[in-house]
Amino acid sequence: xxxxxIKNLQKIYDESAVAVHAVNGIDLRFEQGxxxxxxxxxxxxxxxxxxxxGGLDEATRGEVIVDGVNLDSLSSKNLIDFRMRNIGxxxxxxxxxxxxxxxxxxxxxxxxxxxxxxxxxxRAEELLKAVGLSDRGDxxxxxxxxxxxxxxxxxxxxxxxxxxxxxxxxxxxxxSKSTENLLDIMEKLNQEEKITFIFSTHDQRVVKKxxxxxxxxxxxxxxxxxxxxxxxxxxx
Amino acid sequence: MIWSIAWRNIWRNKLRSGxxxxxxxxxxxxxxxxxxxxxxxxxxxLESAIKTQVSxxxxxxxxxxxxxxxxxxxxxxxxxLQNIDTMSGVVASSRRLIVNAIINSAEKGSGVKLYxxxxxxEKKVTDLNTKLIDGNYxxxxxxxxxxxxxxxxxGKLGVKLGSKLVVGMLDANGYPIYYQFRIGGIFKTxxxxxxxxxxxxxxxxxxDITSLPKNTAHEVAVYLKDNDYSKRVANEIEKVRPGLxxxxxxxxxxxxxxxxxxxxxxMYIFIIIILLALGFGIVNTMLMVVLERVKELxxxxxxxxxxxxxxxxxxxxTVFLSITGGIVGIIVGTAVAxxxxxxxLNLSGLYGEGFSALGYDSIIYTVVQPQMIVMTAxxxxxxxxLSSVYPAVKALHLNPADAIRTDA
Numbered sequence: 001x002x003x004x005x006i007k008n009l010q011k012i013y014d015e016s017a018v019a020v021h022a023v024n025g026i027d028l029r030f031e032q033g034x035x036x037x038x039x040x041x042x043x044x045x046x047x048x049x050x051x052x053x054g055g056l057d058e059a060t061r062g063e064v065i066v067d068g069v070n071l072d073s074l075s076s077k078n079l080i081d082f083r084m085r086n087i088g089x090x091x092x093x094x095x096x097x098x099x100x101x102x103x104x105x106x107x108x109x110x111x112x113x114x115x116x117x118x119x120x121x122x123r124a125e126e127l128l129k130a131v132g133l134s135d136r137g138d139x140x141x142x143x144x145x146x147x148x149x150x151x152x153x154x155x156x157x158x159x160x161x162x163x164x165x166x167x168x169x170x171x172x173x174x175x176s177k178s179t180e181n182l183l184d185i186m187e188k189l190n191q192e193e194k195i196t197f198i199f200s201t202h203d204q205r206v207v208k209k210x211x212x213x214x215x216x217x218x219x220x221x222x223x224x225x226x227x228x229x230x231x232x233x234x235x236x
Numbered sequence: 237m238i239w240s241i242a243w244r245n246i247w248r249n250k251l252r253s254g255x256x257x258x259x260x261x262x263x264x265x266x267x268x269x270x271x272x273x274x275x276x277x278x279x280x281x282l283e284s285a286i287k288t289q290v291s292x293x294x295x296x297x298x299x300x301x302x303x304x305x306x307x308x309x310x311x312x313x314x315x316x317l318q319n320i321d322t323m324s325g326v327v328a329s330s331r332r333l334i335v336n337a338i339i340n341s342a343e344k345g346s347g348v349k350l351y352x353x354x355x356x357x358e359k360k361v362t363d364l365n366t367k368l369i370d371g372n373y374x375x376x377x378x379x380x381x382x383x384x385x386x387x388x389x390x391g392k393l394g395v396k397l398g399s400k401l402v403v404g405m406l407d408a409n410g411y412p413i414y415y416q417f418r419i420g421g422i423f424k425t426x427x428x429x430x431x432x433x434x435x436x437x438x439x440x441x442x443x444d445i446t447s448l449p450k451n452t453a454h455e456v457a458v459y460l461k462d463n464d465y466s467k468r469v470a471n472e473i474e475k476v477r478p479g480l481x482x483x484x485x486x487x488x489x490x491x492x493x494x495x496x497x498x499x500x501x502x503m504y505i506f507i508i509i510i511l512l513a514l515g516f517g518i519v520n521t522m523l524m525v526v527l528e529r530v531k532e533l534x535x536x537x538x539x540x541x542x543x544x545x546x547x548x549x550x551x552x553x554t555v556f557l558s559i560t561g562g563i564v565g566i567i568v569g570t571a572v573a574x575x576x577x578x579x580x581l582n583l584s585g586l587y588g589e590g591f592s593a594l595g596y597d598s599i600i601y602t603v604v605q606p607q608m609i610v611m612t613a614x615x616x617x618x619x620x621x622l623s624s625v626y627p628a629v630k631a632l633h634l635n636p637a638d639a640i641r642t643d644a
Contacts, residue, residue, distance in 0.1 A: 047641070056538055056637035077542065084540020091640055095535035099244035104237070111237045112540050160540070 002065075003163050003196055004030040004053060009062035011048050011219070022048040023059070024219030030164065033194040035187065037201050037210035045219040046200035047168055053198070054166045055083050067163050084112055088157030090167035094149040096141040102152045103128060103137035109160045127155035131185050147178025154186060164196035171203045183209045238545060242552035245525075246560070253557060256521045260561025260616075261568065263514045267507035268569025268612060272602035276577070278499045280597045282492050284426045287363045290488050291457035292466045295473060296481045300454055304349075306335045306406055306446060310480060313453035317357075319476045320458055325465035328360030331453035333442045337405040339385070339435060341393035348389065348435045350403065352442030361459040364423055364436065371397045371421030374438050381441045382420030386431025390422050397422060403435075407446045415445050426597040507612060511619040514558075518620070522554050522627035533631050534639020543632050550628040551621060558620030566609055573602040 011023040022045045030036060038046045051057035053064055055071050064071045066086060074082055096105045106124040115123075128134050131151035141149050150170060157165045167186075171179040187209055189195045199206055207213060215223040246253050286292060295316070300308035313331040320329040333352035338345050355375035359365045364384070365373040374382055383401060385393075395401065397419050404414045417437060425431055443452070458473070460466060466484040473482045486493035526533070537546060584598035 051637040054538070056640075057635075080537070080540055080542045083538070089535075089538050091535065093531070095531060095640065097241065097532065097536075099241060099248060100237075108237060109539055112545070156539070 002029040003032050003034075003067060004028070004198075005063075005065040006053065007063045007065070009049070009052060009064065010060045011045070011052060011057070012060045021219045023052065026062075026216075026219070026221050028214065028221065028224070030196060030198060032163075032196055033190065034196050034198070034212055035190045035210055036197070036212040036214060037199045037207050038214045038216055039201060039207055040216035042202075044216045046216055048219075049216065050166050050168050050198070050200045054087050054089060055079050084109060085160060086163045088160065088162035088165035090150070090153050090157050090165060090170045092169040092172045094141070094146070094153045094173075096149055096152055096156070098141050101138050101140055102133060102144065102148075102155075105141070105152055106155045106159050109156060113160060123159060124155075127158055130158075130189065131155045132181075145178065147174050147181055150174060150178070150182055151185060154182070154189075158189070158195065164198060167197060167199045169201055169203070170199060171201065171206055176205070179203065179205050238549050239552060242549050243556055245549075245553050246557055252521065252524075256517060256557055257561040257564065259517055260514050260558060261564035263510045264507075264562050264565025264612065264616065265569040265572070267503075267510050268566055268604070268609070269573050269602070270506060271503040271608050271612075272569070272573035272577070272604045273581070273600060274499050274503055275605060275608070276600050276602040277596055278496045279603050280426070280601065282496060284597060285489060285492055286463065286485050287459075288367065288425050288427070289362070289430060290485050290492075291361055292460040292463045292485050293458040293470050293473065294483050294485075294488050295456040295458070295477070296454065296483075298479070298481045300334075301481050304334065304336060304454075306408055306448070306454075307410070309333070309448060309452040309454050311449060311452050312477075313456060314451045316453075316456060316473075316477055316480075320456070320469075320473060323469055323472050325460050325462065325469055327459045327461055328357055329456055329458040330354055330357040330361040331439065332358075332455040332457065333439060333446070333448065333452070334454040335405045335442070335446065337403050337435070339383075339389070339393065340402045340404065341395045341399065343394045344392065346389060346392055346432075348433055350405065350442065351434065351436045352439040353436055354439045361457050364425070367423040367425050368421045369424045371419065373421060374436065381415065381417045381437065383417035384421045384423055384436040385419060386434065387422050387424045388428050388432040389435065390419070392432065395419060403437075405446070408448045413445060503608075504611065504615075507615060511615055514561075515619045515623045518554060518558060518623035519626055521557070522550065522624060523630065525553070526550065526627045526631045530634060530639045530642045533634055534636045534642070537634065537636040538640060546631055547628045550631055551624040554624035554627070555617060555620035558616050558623065562613060562616030566612060570604050570609065573604045576600070576602040577604065 006026055006028040009023050009026040010021065013020040013022055024045070026049060038049060040046050048057065052059050069082065071079065071082070097108065100108065103124045106127050107120040110120040110123060124137070125134070128137050131154055133148060133151055133155070136144060136148060141152070144152065171182060174182065183206060186197055190197055199210065201207065211227050213223070213225045213227070214221055297308050297310040317329050317331060320326055330353060335350050337348055337350040339348050353374070355373055359373065369387060374384060383403070385395070390396065393401070399419045401417050401419065402414055403417055404412060407413045423431065458469065460469060463485060470482045470484050533546065580599040580601050582599045
């Protein structure tokens with residue numbers, strides 16, 4: 001069974017005189033352990049597609065089935081809970097909670113899930129180690145570099161042990177070194193722990209690392225390429 | 237963790253939070269201090285009225301209650317006083333003759349209530365002897381018929397200590413009589429109306445000139461160790477002398493009782509108005525907070541923070557902000573009121589005459605009541621909760637996908 005199955009997905013914005021088809025009939029499948037990049041020019045529908053997959057936005061038509069569950073069938077309350085337990089998010093601007101330390105940011109979702117302190121502590125330590133920030137757990141986001149903040153964001157996204165992680169332009173605000181570092185960490189997590197990553201990106205450095213590249217234009221998938229050197233990607 | 241986030245969020249913008257907390261603190265300080273001031277003023281008015289005018293319990297004949305006529309006296313007052321003085325909780329009791337009289341000086345005349353009192357026991361029941369600004373109390377004057385008048389009445393009549401006054405009244409048989417008295421003392425109480433309309437002479441003098449029988453009284457006044465005993469002692473007096481009208485202080489002067497009760501209501505209305513004004517300030521601040529944190533709120537909702545928790549977080553932040561200001565205001569208000577409770581707030585230079593005309597002392601000893609503080613604290617929390625509703629609802633309407641992509 002695919003982790004994500006997208007069927008004839010459409011998102012139409014008709015607030016203005018002319019209806020805009022941000023997503024225009026997309027069918028996709030993602031399997032466990034993929035390291036996929038959705039690429040395309042600005043306004044091509046990458047972020048909208050990612051938002052709909054993540055249950056942050058509603059499709060006008062079509063279906064998104066995550067781990068066998070049709071997101072449309074969930075009430076808004078259940079959708080929030082489903083998101084919390086199954087989907088990890090990494091945002092372009094890191095979006096950490098500024099008043100919490102790096103470790104507390106990672107623990108936050110586990111707290112929402114109602115996990116006990118010992119479990120939260122242990123998992124947060126593991127994740128800080130995984131992203132190479134064991135020594136910065138007590139630092140607040142303001143004291144961390146952009147690269148470090150994004151690594152905390154990745155650790156936070158992993159905290160709930162999600163089925164997959166959606167990363168919207170995760171390297172857009174990072175320098176080359178931080179980008180390289182972040183991608184290495186994510187690739188390692190993908191290969192060693194079989195965590196599924198789906199990026200939307202413009203960044204060629206991300207594209208180079210991706211095992212599958214889905215090109216979107218005008219709300220449609222115009223190319224879905226699986227790199228020969230990858231063993232993970234199994235596109236539909 | 238939501239509690240911790242809410243608390244830490246307050247201090248993200250120290251200046252803004254500081255201004256709001258200061259505003260709340262000032263408002264609450266004003267409320268607490270005003271309540272302590274008004275309560276102190278009411279208590280003093282009550283205490284002064286009891287000590288100078290009303291006493292804790294008054295006994296009259298039922299007829300005197302209807303018409304303040306000289307004929308409506310009761311007899312056996314000496315036995316009654318003896319009985320009352322043996323009752324538990326009684327400090328002292330005194331009998332009084334009361335007649336309506338006209339006092340005339342060489343220049344003017346004025347209607348007064350003339351009291352005939354026994355100076356040695358009256359001193360234990362009322363404190364008029366401590367309110368003399370000139371002359372001596374009744375028992376000190378050995379010759380002639382002394383009379384005590386208030387400073388306001390003395391001024392009105394154009395008389396001073398030692399001046400002669402002619403007092404006209406009806407005697408026990410209903411005949412008009414005129415007798416000369418000499419001013420032995422001039423008093424000044426906290427109440428100008430009292431000082432203007434009452435005069436005091438010796439019981440024996442008044443009984444003699446009005447031809448009233450021995451042991452008569454129009455009024456017996458009882459002063460207690462605590463006015464909480466008034467109901468019990470009043471019941472005991474009724475048992476000793478059935479048929480007489482026994483009244484507690486709040487029945488004699490119901491307006492005093494209403495004053496203390498209504499003061500509380502006025503003060504709560506006052507503090508609610510303050511909190512209402514502060515509430516709008518808090519709403520404004522929290523709206524700014526929500527608008528500034530659209531992106532962050534969007535992220536929180538995206539990663540799984542449900543609406544209930546988002547609402548709770550904003551509500552807690554608002555309540556913490558309100559409580560912090562409230563605690564500061566209560567502490568400062570209580571401390572300042574505590575200081576003036578001991579030292580008194582002297583308003584004589586400011587509006588002393590006005591206070592006196594209304595029957596209030598010009599030096600106010602503020603009184604902080606614990607229930608007042610508890611009620612204020614509860615009102616502050618309620619204000620915080622109510623003020624958070626609109627900003628929190630605003631936050632709940634955010635769409636996480638849009639919110640994350642805003643610049644805020």
